[in-house]
Amino acid sequence: MPQGKDAKTILVVDDEPQVLAAMEDLLEDDFRVLLQTSPKAALKLLEHESDLSAIISDQRMPGLSGHEFLGIASRLSDAPRILFTGYSDLDAVVAAVNKGQIFGYITKPWDPKELRRVVNKAVAYCQLHRALLEEQRLLHHLMDSVPDSIFFKDRSHRFQRVNRAAARDLGLESPVACLGKRVGDFLDPALAETIEAQERMVLQTGRPVVDLVGRLGDRWVSATVAPVVDEKGQGTGLVGIARDVTDRLRLEERIARLTRAQAVLSGINGLIVRVHDQHQLFADACRIATGQGQFHQAWIGLVEEGRVVPVAADGVSLAALSPMPVDSAPGRAEHPLDTIVASALRDQVPVAAVECVEGMTTLVLPLVMDRTAVGIMALSAMETDRFDAQEVALLREMAGNISFALDHLHKALRLDYLALYDGLTGLANRSLFADRLAQHVARAQAKRRLMALILVDVERFRSINDSLGLDIGDEVLREVARRLSAAAPLTDTLGRVGADCFGMLVPEVKGAGDVAHLVRERILPCFDTLIQAGGEQLRLSARVGAALFPDDAEDGESLFAHAEIALKKAKDTRERLLFYATGMNKRLAQALRRETQLRTALENGQYVLHYQPKIDLRDGRVTGLEALIRWNEPGCGIVGPAEFIPLVEELGLIHDMGDWVMSQAVTDFQCWRAQGLKPPRIAVNVSALQLARDDFVDGMRGRLDRDEAARACLDLEITESVLMRDIQACIPKIAALREMGVQVYIDDFGTGYSSLAYIARLPLTALKIDRAFVSSIDASSEDTTIVSTIIQLAHSLGLKVVAEGVETADQAKLLRLLRCDEMQGYLISRPVPAVEIEAMLAAPKLI
Known part of the structure; x- marks a missing residue:
């Protein structure tokens, strides 16, 4: 055995x-x-x-x-x-x-x-x-010893064998519990269908699917599924292995994040080297963060007056970002971002938090200059577990580099600023002022216009420095600069051109009178009130020198030199203002005298009214009068309105003059009535300044309510150009005047390019055709057509037509044929004093 x-x-x-x-x-x-x-x-x-x-x-x-x-x-x-x-x-x-x-x-x-x-x-x-x-x-x-999930399935997707890891991933204690069942018995139906769809493709094609990554609960799994074939090559089922790659993916993602953060750091370092503009630096930094860093959005905000104001962004529009307070406390913030922004600025360390919107995580990095937080850079990602310590360290280094670049740009800008601007007053220094002067001279020369250079010297300034000290002297100069800046016609026309001397450019003037008016009304008043400096109250005065281009010089350098000569003369002669041209100073003195006289002309009774009649073209009767003001200038006689009305408006006297004209017209109307005459209504011209006043309509209403004669006689004439300056504002005013019974005429019609749509909306009485068309109506077919068109237009709108400047019988005859309603002009009468108009009023007709 x-x-x-x-x-x-x-x-x-x-x-x-x-x-x-x-x-x-x-x-x-x-x-x-x-x-x-x-x-x-x-x-x-x-x-x-x-x-x-x-x-x-x-x-x-x-x-x-x-x-x-x-x-x-x-x-x-x-x-x-x-x-x-x-x-x-x-x-x-x-x-x-x-x-x-x-x-x-x-x-x-x-x-x-x-x-x-x-x-x-x-x-x-x-x-x-x-x-x-x-x-x-x-x-x-061996299968149970492998940490990866291993499974075998038949063609019906039923499990034939699984190891313990696979059972565990399916939430089961024993592999036996899986046998004969499908993945849908354990997982979400949608996920199960996705898995079996991939398996069907493997069975159909006979080709395996390798490293198919998907989410299983809170874990990520990489699966490889291959067909099982018999000896005849027929598919009998599936074999698969799935590995938990959550840690691997997290590591890969972390490496990718760090790589992107390093790319952002590198990109911004390169940006700092080549960009020398703050706005471009911020905008490009945000683009690099969303591009190379793949952040969902990035934006930069600067601290301004207690708020962080967004100034650059990418991935989100600036309009969608609101300023946020720098001191927002937890629990009181309107938005979670407010709290982390305030914390980042306060502690000067990066702060990250998950926002409520879409689970986005935002990291706020402070931008620090000279140990002061001057702004923040915010980076947002859609992941809720973003920003580990290493990534934050790299991004913090990036923010530090941006802060360094910002500090460098500020210092460079300061150097550039001091090269062109006065560090004490902030005004252009002599170098920049000379450059601006040359530019303005070139433009004035190209446009053939007059411009002026004014130099203002602060008197006895050296004694302030010597007696009260440089600090008070600096305060005085800053205050003088502030006052002159408010007086300057444009913000870039003022400069500090000497220790106690300021220059001012006036790009366009009509003549020396404009310059004198500017000096008298705007510049010299800067020194009328006391200046508070260092507890001291100081009263200053100034001398002014001026030169005109091209009258006094051919270029900017010569103009400056001549203005300096004029200033020196003013200081030597104790004059407040002197021009470089001697004759200009004489004309200026004359202009000043005329201005003084105009200021007292009204109270001295120097204004008079002349009247020009309007007649009906059909029967020659007088239908109206136009009141025209004249000035009886002492020593010169009667002066027409074109010579003094602009200066009256400039002096702000036009409103008082307009009131006088209306009152005098009513007085003359009542005198004619007292003589038994039947005077027609009187049209008074209204200037742009009068019509622009908010209380103009109320003033007219009050006058008409107080004086029945005024209601019976006063009409208004408004030039078309005045009307078109602000037609929307004029429409309700004219409507209100018409409701009071006042007839309103458009004067000089045809010269103001008015819109027919607006004319139709205006409740007017009549159009007055400008004399420029009437004067050549009998010689120019084009003007005849224009006049005919205006008459037809007016009649279609229910308006009367008055022709101005009629001087010949042929013009009158042609206007009558064109069905013009009324006319006025030298053919009938020149403007005459009130006593001379009486005979015309007594006559049954004038032609």
């Missing part, structure tokens, strides 16, 4: 000893043979002798039949089971073999060769089966 660990053991059970002996003789050369005459004894043996290679049992035995015994033995040993049987039991035995309950059978009497063949086959099967079981056990052990 073979011995040793490799010996194969066979158990033979039969109730006939002679059969056992025969079996032993036949098999003992090749196997270790155990013999038992009782099934019960054999079962007891199996309890401690289970490592058998085969079990042979007789079918017919007392107590237990052979197949009953083998059925119990199968639970105690995996050895193949062979049954001895006679022919009478053969059908039952064959059925048991087919059902897998026994390995095989041997009929009695047996053939020794057949017996040995069956036994050897059973032993070989046992050996192979156990090897397969060991391989299977080893495979299962």
Whole structure:
């Protein structure tokens, strides 16, 4: 009988000893043979002798039949089971073999060769089966030892085998719970459908899917799925392996973030080298942050008057960003971002927080100059777990570099500023002022216009420095600069051109009178009030020198030199203002005298009214009068309005003069009535300044309510050019006047480019055709057409037409043929004093 660990053991059970002996003789050369005459004894043996290679049992035995015994033995040993049987039991035995309950059978009497063949086959099967079981056990052990999920599925996507890691990922404790089920039994239906769609593609194409990354709960998984094919190449199922790559992806993302942060840092460092403009620096920095850094949005804000004001942005419009307070406290902030901005500015360290909107995380980096937070840079990402310590360190370095660049730009700007501006007053220094002077001279020359240069010297300024100190002297200069800046016609026309001397450019003037008026009304009053400086109250005075281009010089340099000469003369002669040209000073003195006289002309009764009649073109009757003011200038006689009205308006006397004209016209009207005459209504001209006053309409209403004669006689004439300056404001005023019964005429019609749409909306009485068209109506077909068109237009709008400047009978005849309603002009009468108009009023008709 073979011995040793490799010996194969066979158990033979039969109730006939002679059969056992025969079996032993036949098999003992090749196997270790155990013999038992009782099934019960054999079962007891199996309890401690289970490592058998085969079990042979007789079918017919007392107590237990052979197949009953083998059925119990199968639970105690995996050895193949062979049954001895006679022919009478053969059908039952064959059925048991087919059902897998026994390995095989041997009929009695047996053939020794057949017996040995069956036994050897059973032993070989046992050996192979156990090897397969060991391989299977080893495979299962290996699968369960792998930390990755491994699974096998059939073509219906049902699990055939999974390891413990796969079961755990599906939320199960045992792999057995997965068998026969689909992934949809454990996961969200939408996710399950996505997984099985990929598996169907693998089955259809026969090609594996490699490294398919997807989310599984709060983890990320990389799966590789391949088809399982049989020996014919037909797909029978799927095999897959899935690995948790959450940590790997997080690491990759972190590396990518740091790489992007480094790219932002590098990009902005390059930007700092080549960009020398603050706005471009900020705008490009934001673009680099959203581009190379892949931030959702980036913006920069600067601290201005207690607020952080956004000045540059990318990924979000500046209009969507609101200024935020620099001292917002937690709990009182209107927006979560307000709190972290205030914290970043206060502590001067980066602060990150998750915003309520769309789960966006924003990192706020302070921009610090000279240990003071001057602004912030905000970077926003859509991840809620963004910005680890290393990334923040890189971005903080980036913010530090931006702060350095900002400081450098500010210092460079300060140097540039001091090269062109006076550091004390902020005005242009002599160099910049000279450059601006040259530019203004060039423009004046190109446009053929007159311009002026004014130099203002602060008197006795050196004594202030010597007696009160430089600090007070500096305060005085700053205050003088502030006052002169308010008086300057334009913000860039003033400069400090000497220690105590200021220059002022006047880009366009009509003559020396404009300059004198500016000096008298705007510049010299700057020195009328006391200046407070260092607790002292100082009264200053100034001398002024002026020169005109091109009258006094051909270029800016010469103009400046001549203005300096004029200033020196003014200081030497103690004059408040002197021009470079001597004759100009004489004309200026005359202009000043005229201005003084005009200021007192009204109270001295020097104004008079002349009247020019308007007549009906059909019957020659007088239908109206136009009141025209004249000035009886002392020593000169009667002066026409063109020579003094502009100066009256400039002096602000036009309103008082207008009131006088209306009052005098009413007085003359009442005198004519007292003489038994029937005077027509009197038209008074209204200037642009009068009409622009908010109380003009109320003033007219009050006059008409107080004086019935005024209501009976006063009409108004407004030139078309005045009307078109602000037609929208004029429409309600004219409507109000018409409601009072005042007739309103548009004077000089045809010269102001008025819109027909607006004319139609105005409640006018009549249009007065400008004399420029009437004077050539009998010589120019073009003017005739214009006049005819105006008449037809006016009549279609229900307006009368008055022709001005009619001087010949032919003009009157043609106007009558064109159906013009009224006319006035030298053909009838020049403007004459009130006493001379009486005869015309008494006549039944004038032509």
